[in-house]
Structures are given as C-alpha cells and as structure tokens.
Amino acid sequence: MTQPLSRLLRRWFAWLMALVLVMSLATWFFMRDTLPPVIRIGTAVEGGLYYEEGLSVAEALDRRTSHPTEVVPTSGSQENYERLRNGDIDVAIIQSGTVSLNGLAIVTPLHxxxxxxxxxxxxxxxxAAEGQVTSMMDLAGKRISVGLPGSGMQPSARDVLTHYNLVDRATLREVHFTDLLTDDTLDAAIITSGVENGDLRNVLSSGQFGLVPLDSQALARRYRHFDPYEIPQNMWPPVPDRPIPTVAASALVVVRDDASDKLVRLLLDSLFEDNLLSHFSTMFAPQEARDLSPARLHPVTRRYHDPFGQYGLMHTILEGLAAGKELLFALGAAVYLAWDRWRRLKEKENQQQVHRQKERLDTFLEQTLAIERKQMSVDDVQQLKKLLDDVTEIKLRALSNLTHEDLRGDRTFSIFLMQCANLISKIQRKIGSTSKD
Known part of the structure; x- marks a missing residue:
C-alpha cells in the first residue's frame, strides 16, 4: 500500500471515529437514565391513605436527591391510571384489579x-325490625356509597355488589364515604382502603357505624385480585366487636413501562430503606413485597429483591457497563481521535524537520560543487590539500547534522555522499599527480 493511500485511509478512519464520537455522545445525552424534571406522584383524595403514603415517599425522595417532587391529589386508581398513561404524573398508587396494567410496570405492592x-x-x-342488616343480602333497597368516579373503590364495590346480585337492587351513590358523617340519607358504604386510612378511622371511631362480614373464600375464588382477609376485633375501638371476614386487594406503586431505572430504584430505596414501615404499620416489608410480587414487576425491582443480582460484583459491573455503553464508545472514539491528532502533529513536525535538513543538505551540496569548480583551476599541492580538508569537513558536518532517518534514505543524500567521495578521490589523484611532477 502506497504512503498517500495509507494516509487517505487513516484520514477516512479519523472522520469515521469523529462521527462515532458525535453519535455516541448524542445517544448518551438523549437516552441516559435521568429523572423527570419534577417527580409527580398520583395518590387519592387528601386525608386518605394513598395521599399520606405519597407525602411520605415524596419526603424520602427529597431527602435522597433534593429533586423536585410533587404529590398530586386525585380521585383514586382509575384517574391515576389515565393520568399516568397520559404523562401527567410519573408515579401512581393504584388498587389491583381496578385498571389494566398494559403499558405500566409495578414497582412494588404497598399494602x-x-x-x-x-x-x-x-x-x-x-x-331495626324489618330494616335490620345482618349480611350483605340485607343491603337490598339501601342507599350505598360506592366511592368517587375515577376511584379504585368503585370497581371493587361493584365486584362485591355483583357477587351478591345487588347492583340493580340498591341505590348506588357516587360520593366519598366520609359523606356518611354528614348525610343521614346514606345507609352504608363499601370502602376499599388500607386499615390505616385516616378518614376511615374517623368514620368508624365515631361509634355510629359497624361492619358487615363478606363471604371471603367465595369472593377470592371468583375475583383473582381479591385474597381472603380478616379485620381484627377492636381495630377501631369499639369497632368491630368481633373479627370480620372480608377480602383485600393490593395497593400497587406503578410507573410507565419506559420509566427511568433510576426513578424505580429511588422509589424502592425510599419505600424500604427510609423507615417508612415505622410510619405505616400495614405497609409490606421487603420480604412480603417480594412474595406478593405479581408478573408485571419492573426489572429493577426483580434485581432489587434478588440478593445475587443486587449485590453480585459481576452484575454490578455489567449493569454499569450497560448503562454507560454509549459513553464507552464515545471515550474510545475520543481516545482514537486524540491519538490520531497527536500522530498527525508528529508527522507534520517530522516533515518540517526533514524539510529543514534537506535545505541544509542543499547547502552542503552547493559547497561541494563550489570546491569542485575551484579545484579545477588549482595546481598547488597545499591548496589542493586545503580543498581536500574542506570537502572532508563538509562531509563530516553533513553526517553529524543530517541525522533524520527519512533523509538518510533519500536519494539526494546518496548523491551528496557520492559527490563527496568522487571529489575527494579526484583531489587526491590530482595531489598525487602534482607531487610527481
């Protein structure tokens, strides 16, 4: 391969590396794992458990990152689902079984x-005579609060009412259950919430209400999102006066499928490592959350609950490499471009040095030519010896000063050496001939 062609290929490769550098940096910039400008958490109505948990998670996130965080009050699970899909919020708490999880990933079950x-x-x-309520079937004809539109309480309430064939045999009111305290026309409410819900506590601690049991096994068998559950006696003294069988779903912390891994990890750390369990006694501990984890769990959560995946050195290294692969490409391209730039500067410096030495070589050649012309008209032995010494000195100075490897292999340098050798031989013959005469 000729030198110009080799230089051209190196230049093309340098341009290619420059393109790789720009594209890698652009890919890293636009696809790097970043947090939303403001982390918005969709909860439920103020005073509810979802809202209180959202506030605590926001405070934990703020302690960890000082990143702007906003708790967004909503009507509940269904509104949270719509707002999360539309990008209005980044994190949501929803009740399992009330919305589709398409396009979403579960960070963790919550309670x-x-x-x-x-x-x-x-x-x-x-x-109460004929109006007495001892079971769900007795709620026929009654006025029942089933929760606000957009809440997760409505779907679960309708599941229960459907099971008991009460959907069309009762008056269903789309109001919040706290209206029980101010609206005497409401006979009952079907409330799906954590037992630590402050509004629920206010209602049941008032002494004006009691609880009706459910057929927990039958409901759990019919609806997969329900599990049998028992409300302990005196949960809200004096209610209930005995253990109450019922069913329970799971509150889930969810994000969009394309949510940042960094956001999911921060949520998990905030939930399980910031002492939230001391504030919410019914919140799932990490072991419980892992055992209850459903199929659509976010990959970061799976690694979080896997001791080997989480703490293995090799996993940590591979995860770091995967996260920064674009930067690694960019770094490689940058190193090559820096090396190529250094190499070209050295080549340029080398060429300049060769050029300077060629100019000196031309000077030495001219000096030998001047001596050759002069010796043609000189017959004096002493003068000829002086010219011989001058040629030898020029040759020695050239060999001493013109040391560049590229110049030593140049044809002009060979001509110079040959010129010096011929001139020395010629002068020596002339001195010998003159001495005999």
Whole structure:
C-alpha cells in the first residue's frame, strides 16, 4: 500500500471515529437514565391513605436527591391510571384489579386494600325490625356509597355488589364515604382502603357505624385480585366487636413501562430503606413485597429483591457497563481521535524537520560543487590539500547534522555522499599527480 493511500485511509478512519464520537455522545445525552424534571406522584383524595403514603415517599425522595417532587391529589386508581398513561404524573398508587396494567410496570405492592362494608349502627341493631342488616343480602333497597368516579373503590364495590346480585337492587351513590358523617340519607358504604386510612378511622371511631362480614373464600375464588382477609376485633375501638371476614386487594406503586431505572430504584430505596414501615404499620416489608410480587414487576425491582443480582460484583459491573455503553464508545472514539491528532502533529513536525535538513543538505551540496569548480583551476599541492580538508569537513558536518532517518534514505543524500567521495578521490589523484611532477 502506497504512503498517500495509507494516509487517505487513516484520514477516512479519523472522520469515521469523529462521527462515532458525535453519535455516541448524542445517544448518551438523549437516552441516559435521568429523572423527570419534577417527580409527580398520583395518590387519592387528601386525608386518605394513598395521599399520606405519597407525602411520605415524596419526603424520602427529597431527602435522597433534593429533586423536585410533587404529590398530586386525585380521585383514586382509575384517574391515576389515565393520568399516568397520559404523562401527567410519573408515579401512581393504584388498587389491583381496578385498571389494566398494559403499558405500566409495578414497582412494588404497598399494602392490603381491604374491603370494608360500613353500615349505620341503627340498621345493625335488632330494634331495626324489618330494616335490620345482618349480611350483605340485607343491603337490598339501601342507599350505598360506592366511592368517587375515577376511584379504585368503585370497581371493587361493584365486584362485591355483583357477587351478591345487588347492583340493580340498591341505590348506588357516587360520593366519598366520609359523606356518611354528614348525610343521614346514606345507609352504608363499601370502602376499599388500607386499615390505616385516616378518614376511615374517623368514620368508624365515631361509634355510629359497624361492619358487615363478606363471604371471603367465595369472593377470592371468583375475583383473582381479591385474597381472603380478616379485620381484627377492636381495630377501631369499639369497632368491630368481633373479627370480620372480608377480602383485600393490593395497593400497587406503578410507573410507565419506559420509566427511568433510576426513578424505580429511588422509589424502592425510599419505600424500604427510609423507615417508612415505622410510619405505616400495614405497609409490606421487603420480604412480603417480594412474595406478593405479581408478573408485571419492573426489572429493577426483580434485581432489587434478588440478593445475587443486587449485590453480585459481576452484575454490578455489567449493569454499569450497560448503562454507560454509549459513553464507552464515545471515550474510545475520543481516545482514537486524540491519538490520531497527536500522530498527525508528529508527522507534520517530522516533515518540517526533514524539510529543514534537506535545505541544509542543499547547502552542503552547493559547497561541494563550489570546491569542485575551484579545484579545477588549482595546481598547488597545499591548496589542493586545503580543498581536500574542506570537502572532508563538509562531509563530516553533513553526517553529524543530517541525522533524520527519512533523509538518510533519500536519494539526494546518496548523491551528496557520492559527490563527496568522487571529489575527494579526484583531489587526491590530482595531489598525487602534482607531487610527481
């Protein structure tokens, strides 16, 4: 391969590396694992458990990152689902079984959302005569709160009412269950929430209401998102006066499928490592969350709960390499371009040095030519010896100063050496001939 062709190929390769550098940096910039400008957490109505948990998670995130975080009050699970899919929020708490999980990934189960069938105490007393409520079937003809539109309470309430064939045999009111305290026309409410819900506590601690049991095994068999559950006696003293069988779904922390891995990891750290369990006693511990984890779990959560995946040195290295592969490409391209730039500078410096030495070689050649012309008209032995010494000195200075490897292989340098050798031989012959005469 000729030198110009080799130089051209190197130049093309340098341009290719420059393109790789630009593309790698652009890919890293636009696809790097970043947090949303503001982390918005969709919860439920203020005063509810979802809202209180959202506030605690936001505070934990702020302690960890000082990143802007906003808790967004909503009507509940269904509104959270719509707003999350539309990009209005980044994290949501939803009740399992109330919305589709298409396009979403589960960060973790959070706590049990328990179905509470709350009924006015006067309807539970024997003195209620024909209107007495002792079971779900007795709610036929009653006015029942099933939760706000967009909440997760409505779908679970309708599941329960459907099971007991009460959907068309009761008056269903789309209002919040706290209206029980101010609206005497409401007879009951079907409330699906964690038992630590502050609004639920206020209702049941008022002494005006009691709880009706459910056929937990039958409901759990019919609806996969329900599990059998028992509300302990005196959970909200004096309610209930005995353990109440019911069912429970799971509250889930969810994000979009394309959510940042960094966001998911921060959420998990905030939930399980910032002492939130001390504030919410019914919140799942890491072991419980891992055992209850459903299929659509985010990959980061799977690694978080896998001791070998989480703490293995090789996994950590591979995860870091995968996260920064674009930067590694960019670094490689940058190193090559820096080396290529250094090499070209050295080549240029080398060429300049060769050029300077060629100019000196031309000077030495001219000096030998001047001596050759001069010796043609000189017959004096002493003068000829002086010219011989001058030629030898020029040759020695050239050999001493013109040391560049590229110049030593140049044809002009060979001509110079030959010129010096011929001139020395010629002068020596002339000195010998003159001495005999």
């Amino acid at each position: 049990h959302d328990v179905v509470h069938v709350v009924v006015r105490r006067e309807l539970l007393d024997e003195s």
